[in-house]
Amino acid sequence: MEGSAVRLQGLRKAFGDTTAVAGVDLDIADGEFFSMLGPSGSGKTTVLRMIAGFESPTSGRIELAGQEVTGLAPFERDVHTVFQDYALFPHMTVEQNVAYGLKVRKVPKAERLLRAREALGGVRLEGFGGRRPSQLSGGQRQRVALARALVGRPRVLLLDEPLGALDLQLREQMQVELKAIQREVGITFVFVTHDQEEALTMSDRIAVFNQGRIEQVGTPAEIYERPATPFVAGFVGTSNLLEGASAQQVVGDAGTYSIRPEKIRVLKESAIADEPEHSTATGTVVEVVYLGDATRFLVDLDAGGRLTALQQNLETSSEDVAAYRGTRVRLQWHRRHSFKVPDAR
Ligand code: ATP
Numbered sequence: 576m577e578g579s580a581v582r583l584q585g586l587r588k589a590f591g592d593t594t595a596v597a598g599v600d601l602d603i604a605d606g607e608f609f610s611m612l613g614p615s616g617s618g619k620t621t622v623l624r625m626i627a628g629f630e631s632p633t634s635g636r637i638e639l640a641g642q643e644v645t646g647l648a649p650f651e652r653d654v655h656t657v658f659q660d661y662a663l664f665p666h667m668t669v670e671q672n673v674a675y676g677l678k679v680r681k682v683p684k685a686e687r688l689l690r691a692r693e694a695l696g697g698v699r700l701e702g703f704g705g706r707r708p709s710q711l712s713g714g715q716r717q718r719v720a721l722a723r724a725l726v727g728r729p730r731v732l733l734l735d736e737p738l739g740a741l742d743l744q745l746r747e748q749m750q751v752e753l754k755a756i757q758r759e760v761g762i763t764f765v766f767v768t769h770d771q772e773e774a775l776t777m778s779d780r781i782a783v784f785n786q787g788r789i790e791q792v793g794t795p796a797e798i799y800e801r802p803a804t805p806f807v808a809g810f811v812g813t814s815n816l817l818e819g820a821s822a823q824q825v826v827g828d829a830g831t832y833s834i835r836p837e838k839i840r841v842l843k844e845s846a847i848a849d850e851p852e853h854s855t856a857t858g859t860v861v862e863v864v865y866l867g868d869a870t871r872f873l874v875d876l877d878a879g880g881r882l883t884a885l886q887q888n889l890e891t892s893s894e895d896v897a898a899y900r901g902t903r904v905r906l907q908w909h910r911r912h913s914f915k916v917p918d919a920r
Pocket of ligand 1: 769
């Protein structure tokens, strides 16, 4: 396919008796920020390592920019991998770290320095070139690793949980920066993460992995609002499913329905449920969690099953919230927000 940066066809990888990757077909477009999302052990890292050339597939084919690379060594592929532990050289300065790959490729010194400085500017680390990695914060080290990857101008950048070692606040900040950097440089990013929020925040498209297979590929909104399987509905966002008999009673159909918690309103049980196009269900609050900006209600429905509802704390305080535990409520949501999940394949 033209415009395809990475193309995987029938990709499989077995380690002895373990099938790590059980048949993956995927097209990643040029310039895309593409995430591979899934629980631990679902095969995402193995796919990434096969694209990089660190593992060879048991079967299947890998193309980069339209050229088959399945049998090529890592250095023969126009990709670069950024690992979670950064793998910076401690005895070299930041600038030397960034320029190292160019030195190996025998790029002349003046050009090396120029490009290293340019790459450091690109990750907003001007003026840090003379420091050692030990004199940097975790986020800065991460950015050096990124500059080192970008300096060689690879066609595709492979990132394996690159923010995994950072604390939450820094991680969220780096998510925004990483996306901005990617947009500026226009290089295809293939990003591995088990963090659904991270994938939703940064990606143009996401592939959701489960047991060595892809369950769904789509934009963040598609994945979140139109999960293709019960697994995706549960893994991305809070699992909030109405099934079988309770779905029959509440929605009027005995399928599996996914409703996002923020779409559900929590009302008094006595509230009159006559809004058109809305579904409603009564139940008992079994748990209330005060989250600061919002409150999470876990409600056992009279019809059977349990739903989570998330309410913005517009006027509520933590004391009000606690009083809800054990009370009877009515949940209500617009019908367009209960989405029928196709059966698992
Ligand atoms: P994580 O987020 O924990 O890295 P993952 O989704 O990236 O998980 P993989 O690392 O790709 O998953 O692993 C997929 C499966 O393959 C796992 O069951 C793992 O134990 C197995 N596996 C991975 N590498 C090897 C190896 N070198 N030898 C044997 N088994 C392996």
